[in-house]
Structures are given as C-alpha cells and as structure tokens.
Amino acid sequence: MSFQTPITIASALERIHRRDYVLPAIQREFVWSRDKITRLFDSLMRGYPIGSFLMWQVHEGNAGRFAFYDFMRDYHERDNAHCAPTGPLGSRSVTAILDGQQRLTALNIGLCGSFTGKLPRLWANNPLAYPKKVLHLDLLHRGHDDDLGVEYDFRFLTPEEAAAGTESGEAHWYRVQDMREARSVGDVIRALQQHGVADNMTAGEVLTRLHEVVHVTPTVNFFLEEAQELDKVLNIFIRVNSGGAVLSYSDLLLSVATAQWGERDARESIHRLVDELNAIGQGFAFSKDLVLKTGLVLLGKGDIRFKVDNFDRETMTRLEKHWTDIEGALRFGVSLLADFGFSGVTLTANSVLIPLAYYLHRRNLGEGYRTSDAYRDDRVAIRRWLQRSLMKSGVWGSGLDRLLTGLRATLEKEGGQGWPTEAIEREMARQGKSLRFEPTEIDDLLDLKYGSKRLFPMLAMLYPGVDTRDHFQEDHIFPRSVLRSRLKLRAAGVTEDALPLIEDRADRVANLQLLRGGENNSKQAALPAAWLKKHFRSDAERESWLREYDAIGLPEDVTGFLEFYDVRRDRMRERLVALLEVHTRTDPEPAGAAPEAAQTAPDDEPDPGNEGL
Structure with a gap:
C-alpha cells in the first residue's frame, strides 16, 4: 500500500x-x-x-x-x-x-x-x-x-x-x-x-x-492498495470500516456473488430472505452469514469456510441456479423452529438451522410435515435433538465448520427415512461434542437464572404440555416482585435469615414455568395458589396442573417458598435425569462416545464434499 x-x-x-x-x-x-x-x-x-x-x-x-x-x-x-x-x-x-x-x-x-x-x-x-x-x-x-x-x-x-x-x-x-x-x-x-x-x-x-x-487545493489524499490477493483486500476493508456500520465477511463476499449472478441481484435477494426469515413466528435474528453458509452446505461444498476461493464463479453460478430450493429449505426450517417455540430470544445458536434445513431439503419434505401425524415421531426426534444440543454448552462454538460438514455427511448417509438421532450423536461425540450430560451439568442447568437462553429448551423438554406454537412466556411461579422485596417478605412473616436465600432463588429454574401469554397476563403478581383457584374451575384440574409441572405441595403463601423450591428442584432433577438418560459413574460408556475434552480438528482441514444439490 x-x-x-x-x-x-x-x-x-x-x-x-x-x-x-x-x-x-x-x-x-x-x-x-x-x-x-x-x-x-x-x-x-x-x-x-x-x-x-x-x-x-x-x-x-x-x-x-x-x-x-x-x-x-x-x-x-x-x-x-x-x-x-x-x-x-x-x-x-x-x-x-x-x-x-x-x-x-x-x-x-x-x-x-x-x-x-x-x-x-x-x-x-x-x-x-x-x-x-x-x-x-x-x-x-x-x-x-x-x-x-x-x-x-x-x-x-x-x-x-x-x-x-x-x-x-x-x-x-x-x-x-x-x-x-x-x-x-x-x-x-x-x-x-x-x-x-x-x-x-x-x-x-x-x-x-x-x-x-x-x-x-489538492484536498483528496489517498492510499492506493495494488495487491490483487482478494482475501487481503477484503480484510483491509473490514479493518478500515470497523468504526462504521457493522460488517461481516459475508457482506464482502456478496460483491463476488453479485458479480456472478445473471438473473438475480444477489445482494437484494439475500437481504430480502434474511428479513423474511426474521419475521417468522415471534421473530428471529438470522444473518447473511448464516444464509451464505447454508448455501455452501446445501451445495455440497467440501470446504464451507468464508473464503473468497469458496465463492468462485462455479459455486456462485450453482448458488443462483438452486437459490429457490435454498430459500425454501431455510423458510421451512425456520417455520419448524417457530413451531417448536424457538425465537431470537430463545435460540442459543442460529447454526442449528443449517443441518435442519439440509435434512428437510434432502428428504424433499413439504409443508404437511409440520402437522401431519405421519411425521409426528420424526418431529419429536428433531425437537429433542435440538433441545439437547442447545442445552449443552460449547456444542455450537469452536469447530463449527467441521461439525456442519460432519452432520451433513451423516444426514446424507443415514437420513433417508427419518431423523437419525443415534448416528448424529455418534458423529458429534466423535468430534468432542457429545450430547451426554454429566450429573454436575444437570445441577448447573437447574441453577440457570431467568433470562438465560438455555432455559427455554430445558423447560420445553421438561413440560411439553405447553403448545409452543402459541405465544408463550417464561414466568415466575411465585412472583418476582414479592420474592425480591424484603419489605413484602417481612410483612408476610418471613424470617430474616431466609431473606437472602429467597432472593437468590427467585429467578432460578425451580421457580420458573412456561405459560401462554394470556395466562401470564392474567396471573401478573398473584401468588400461585390464589391464581390456580381463580384460573381452574375444579380441584381435579388444579391437581392435574400441579402434577404436570412438578408443583405438588404448593404453599398458600410465601413463607413456604424455600421448602417448595427445594422439593420442586429435586423433582425436576429426577425428570431431567430420566429425559437426558444421564449415566452414573458405574454405567458403561455409550458406544461411539468420545471423551468430552476431545480436541476437534482445525477448520482448515476441509472434509470431503458431498454432491449436495
């Protein structure tokens, strides 16, 4: 320069x-x-x-x-x-x-x-x-x-x-x-x-x-970059523009795509699709990066990293040719995520959409898949896998490109008739991203606080009775406004030494539930026992709700909160251990599992490509 x-x-x-x-x-x-x-x-x-x-x-x-x-x-x-x-x-x-x-x-x-x-x-x-x-x-x-x-x-x-x-x-x-x-x-x-x-x-x-x-006056002072290595120039562009609008590498690669597309404007097409995806359900936060990455995966590119060399003329020509299919797979996948209750607020890793879109496209599934009883078990399997992978820390972090190519290869081989949960999890374990949960991880999950993105997939797994296609909210069983007010707690007769414990537990999992928006609005700051009597017309309905949500023994007032919290947490733990099939130290190692600390291969070693679209 x-x-x-x-x-x-x-x-x-x-x-x-x-x-x-x-x-x-x-x-x-x-x-x-x-x-x-x-x-x-x-x-x-x-x-x-x-x-x-x-x-x-x-x-x-x-x-x-x-x-x-x-x-x-x-x-x-x-x-x-x-x-x-x-x-x-x-x-x-x-x-x-x-x-x-x-x-x-x-x-x-x-x-x-x-x-x-x-x-x-x-x-x-x-x-x-x-x-x-x-x-x-x-x-x-x-x-x-x-x-x-x-x-x-x-x-x-x-x-x-x-x-x-x-x-x-x-x-x-x-x-x-x-x-x-x-x-x-x-x-x-x-x-x-x-x-x-x-x-x-x-x-x-x-x-x-x-x-x-x-x-x-010669006012226009400028530096001239003459190097023709495109990666170098694009990285320079990111550096010098870092103080302005937020830029991603996909923004830069759009220039390559726009140059190669003949029938469509690549930039306009991708921007429009992102807007459409983010408007589905309760709203998402997908980016151009994810759309372009999905395109590379669905096209069967062996190396799916964001490099200029991966967006050559041949790849861009194929991307435009199959753009309608890629758009459809992404819309379908996001709609399914919305059916499962996910949104921009509750989806901890947007990348889970990519293998889902690949699977839906590969099987050529139509909109009927979302509601047909014939596909119910398949939807349950996908939903359970999504919940497990989003509850587990570190799955969708480093080594993402290698994970996505491995999942694509597994779905290519095993996903012809249904979601291959066992094969998928074997591949993830092979890459050091096992979905096996240790007892200590269960305790960590049960200590999550209100606002954590990992909270929703766990509550949805524990209590599947809530229709997540409807508008719902994460709600406190005992109202937060009461539990975090020492003045109200003292007035209710809570002892002084219990105050800090109650404040700490107010926002944790054992005091949280999923409620439909209308129910939550009607509940507001009411104590749970009083709300249940008003909301349900019969004792049988109340008892059914209490059993379903592990709330048996719900006290009439806040003085019994700590005992209720501990009992409910234990019940939730038992339920979660069973659902996640948590193994004790005396249990044999699951077949195909890899040690949790296994190192993934670097992303600069691309896996062999599949034929893709």
Missing part, C-alpha cells in the same frame, strides 16, 4: 464520472444527511482536514469478478436511494473505493447533483412532499463559528427558495455546482459580476475560497 500524490476535488469528480472510480458491492448505501454534507463543505472551506481515502487498484483480470456501482449523484429519499450498478466495464482496470465513499458521494451530490428529501407532515404520495434541492452558498455570509458551529452558510434549496432569499436581501445564494465551470480566476470574477456582487469584499473572498477548494 502506498500514499499517492493528492488530487483536487474537481479531478476526483471527473474520475468518478469517467467511472475510473467506482464503488464495490461490499460498500453500504449512502447514508449521510443534508446537514452532514453542508458541514463537510464548511470544513473544506475552513481548511480543516477531512481524512484520507483508501482505494484499491483492480487490475483487468480481477475486475470481472466483482460487481461495481456508480456513485450517487441525484439522491431521492423515496425514488433513488440506492446506487445503480455500473454494468460491464470492459477489460480496463478500475479503482474501487474501500474507505471514503460517504465523503466522495457527498462531494458529488453537492457539486454535481441534488438531494431530495421528504418534507415533514406531508403524505409520501403527495407530489409536493419531495422538492428537489441543490446545494447553495450564501456569498454574503462569513461568520466566525456561528450558533450552528459553521463559518460558511451552505444550504440545500429549491430554485424558488434561493431566488426568494436573494431578492429579500437577507442572503445572496450561489449555486455550488456552477463552480465546476469556473476553472480560472477570471471565471470567478465574471461570476461575481453576473451576480451583481463584484464590489462586495465578503462575496469575493467567499467565492474565491470555494474556487480554491474545488480546483486548486
């Missing part, structure tokens, strides 16, 4: 209009406001540094691998808020802007284009709601860091607004884009004469300074 000879703003804009400077698809959209643009111009006029730029010289051989976009020129909040693709640029090299897009775009809009924003209090379909405005400079204003913190008065105005201000004598508005043609000092003098302010010293100083900023 080398520092280049600085150039003027006028020269930089000429290179933008010749498409010598372009925007790679990895760049985000233009997001600056009008106020930020005017402050940039004020900083330039005052001689303040505006930072250096980082550019990448893309040689002829690499230019075709990327999609490029033009700089925004005439911004319209509703009708033109996205940069347009350049289309094919031929065999010539181009310079891609890695850092400085917002500043260069602001200069392009101010000196060459317009900014059209919606006026407040007007409907969006009102044709008067979006007046087109261009940047103007008041030639009669030269403040000294006025109330707005600026010295030069730049504003976006309509022609009518500029004319009215000038006619009133309050200002003399000069259209900034006219400075592009005022290339010499003589041009500046003629402009002052045409505006009738040739004898005004302030106007002369202001317009002369604008001419210097645009045509004379």
Whole structure:
C-alpha cells in the first residue's frame, strides 16, 4: 500500500464520472444527511482536514469478478436511494473505493447533483412532499463559528427558495455546482459580476475560497492498495470500516456473488430472505452469514469456510441456479423452529438451522410435515435433538465448520427415512461434542437464572404440555416482585435469615414455568395458589396442573417458598435425569462416545464434499 500524490476535488469528480472510480458491492448505501454534507463543505472551506481515502487498484483480470456501482449523484429519499450498478466495464482496470465513499458521494451530490428529501407532515404520495434541492452558498455570509458551529452558510434549496432569499436581501445564494465551470480566476470574477456582487469584499473572498477548494487545493489524499490477493483486500476493508456500520465477511463476499449472478441481484435477494426469515413466528435474528453458509452446505461444498476461493464463479453460478430450493429449505426450517417455540430470544445458536434445513431439503419434505401425524415421531426426534444440543454448552462454538460438514455427511448417509438421532450423536461425540450430560451439568442447568437462553429448551423438554406454537412466556411461579422485596417478605412473616436465600432463588429454574401469554397476563403478581383457584374451575384440574409441572405441595403463601423450591428442584432433577438418560459413574460408556475434552480438528482441514444439490 502506498500514499499517492493528492488530487483536487474537481479531478476526483471527473474520475468518478469517467467511472475510473467506482464503488464495490461490499460498500453500504449512502447514508449521510443534508446537514452532514453542508458541514463537510464548511470544513473544506475552513481548511480543516477531512481524512484520507483508501482505494484499491483492480487490475483487468480481477475486475470481472466483482460487481461495481456508480456513485450517487441525484439522491431521492423515496425514488433513488440506492446506487445503480455500473454494468460491464470492459477489460480496463478500475479503482474501487474501500474507505471514503460517504465523503466522495457527498462531494458529488453537492457539486454535481441534488438531494431530495421528504418534507415533514406531508403524505409520501403527495407530489409536493419531495422538492428537489441543490446545494447553495450564501456569498454574503462569513461568520466566525456561528450558533450552528459553521463559518460558511451552505444550504440545500429549491430554485424558488434561493431566488426568494436573494431578492429579500437577507442572503445572496450561489449555486455550488456552477463552480465546476469556473476553472480560472477570471471565471470567478465574471461570476461575481453576473451576480451583481463584484464590489462586495465578503462575496469575493467567499467565492474565491470555494474556487480554491474545488480546483486548486489538492484536498483528496489517498492510499492506493495494488495487491490483487482478494482475501487481503477484503480484510483491509473490514479493518478500515470497523468504526462504521457493522460488517461481516459475508457482506464482502456478496460483491463476488453479485458479480456472478445473471438473473438475480444477489445482494437484494439475500437481504430480502434474511428479513423474511426474521419475521417468522415471534421473530428471529438470522444473518447473511448464516444464509451464505447454508448455501455452501446445501451445495455440497467440501470446504464451507468464508473464503473468497469458496465463492468462485462455479459455486456462485450453482448458488443462483438452486437459490429457490435454498430459500425454501431455510423458510421451512425456520417455520419448524417457530413451531417448536424457538425465537431470537430463545435460540442459543442460529447454526442449528443449517443441518435442519439440509435434512428437510434432502428428504424433499413439504409443508404437511409440520402437522401431519405421519411425521409426528420424526418431529419429536428433531425437537429433542435440538433441545439437547442447545442445552449443552460449547456444542455450537469452536469447530463449527467441521461439525456442519460432519452432520451433513451423516444426514446424507443415514437420513433417508427419518431423523437419525443415534448416528448424529455418534458423529458429534466423535468430534468432542457429545450430547451426554454429566450429573454436575444437570445441577448447573437447574441453577440457570431467568433470562438465560438455555432455559427455554430445558423447560420445553421438561413440560411439553405447553403448545409452543402459541405465544408463550417464561414466568415466575411465585412472583418476582414479592420474592425480591424484603419489605413484602417481612410483612408476610418471613424470617430474616431466609431473606437472602429467597432472593437468590427467585429467578432460578425451580421457580420458573412456561405459560401462554394470556395466562401470564392474567396471573401478573398473584401468588400461585390464589391464581390456580381463580384460573381452574375444579380441584381435579388444579391437581392435574400441579402434577404436570412438578408443583405438588404448593404453599398458600410465601413463607413456604424455600421448602417448595427445594422439593420442586429435586423433582425436576429426577425428570431431567430420566429425559437426558444421564449415566452414573458405574454405567458403561455409550458406544461411539468420545471423551468430552476431545480436541476437534482445525477448520482448515476441509472434509470431503458431498454432491449436495
């Protein structure tokens, strides 16, 4: 990387209009406001540094691998808020802007284009709601860091607004884009004469300074990266943009995908799918990373790491060809997760969706799978595996790519007729990610606190009677507002030495349950015994609920809370030990299991690929 000879703003804009400077698809959209643009111009006029730029010289051989976009020129909040693709640029090299897009775009809009924003209090379909405005400079204003913190008065105005201000004598508005043609000092003098302010010293100083900023002073300082190793350039981009919008490696790889897709816009397709997935059920938090990773898995790529080499032309062509199938598998998988009660709040690892989507796609299962009695046992097996893997710490952490390729190979071989729980868990154990639980882990689970993401899969496993397709909530059996108020506890007759114990147990598992949203709203801060009498019409119904949720012996008031808590915790432990098939130290080791501390192979050793789609 080398520092280049600085150039003027006028020269930089000429290179933008010749498409010598372009925007790679990895760049985000233009997001600056009008106020930020005017402050940039004020900083330039005052001689303040505006930072250096980082550019990448893309040689002829690499230019075709990327999609490029033009700089925004005439911004319209509703009708033109996205940069347009350049289309094919031929065999010539181009310079891609890695850092400085917002500043260069602001200069392009101010000196060459317009900014059209919606006026407040007007409907969006009102044709008067979006007046087109261009940047103007008041030639009669030269403040000294006025109330707005600026010295030069730049504003976006309509022609009518500029004319009215000038006619009133309050200002003399000069259209900034006219400075592009005022290339010499003589041009500046003629402009002052045409505006009738040739004898005004302030106007002369202001317009002369604008001419210097645009045509004379080499303001655009930039570094040029000439290396053609794409991974290196993309990592540079991440580094220099880390202070702005959050970027992921998938954002960068979208530029490669966008360049290779012929029928669809990859960036738009993937963004839309992510939005759709996250709107399913009670809402999720999936990312572009997960969508692209799923694509690599479903395509059967042997190496599914986020590397530019894994997003070559052949892979991107296949990704577009099978995009409809990939979209369908992901939507189906997320819908099934929602049926099981998972959401962005309760799903501890988004990556569990990937093997699920692969399985659903491989078996070519339709929407009827979600409700048909014929698939009930299969759904139960998947749900139980999901719960176990999400309750277990460390399963979906390090070594994820190797785990996903191993699960894919197992599903390829064993998942033809149903979810192969035993084969799946053997493969996970082989990779040091056994789903076997030790007694100490059971105690850790039972000490989880309210708000833990591992809480939901455990409660859903323990008490499957709650229909998780309905809106439900994690609720305190004894209300938190009572248990954490020493004033209320003392008033109820709780002894002083019991207060800290009650406060500690208030948010732990043995005082928590799953309730439908309506039930939880009706319960509110009522003591459980009183709520049960009001909620259930008969003793039989109350007794059934108490047995189902391990709440037999529920006390009438809070003074019996600690005894109830200990008894319920013991019952929950017995139930959990049975459901998870926890082995004591005298039990034989399950066949195929690997030691819990086994080391996984590094992710840079890709497993052999399957044929995939």
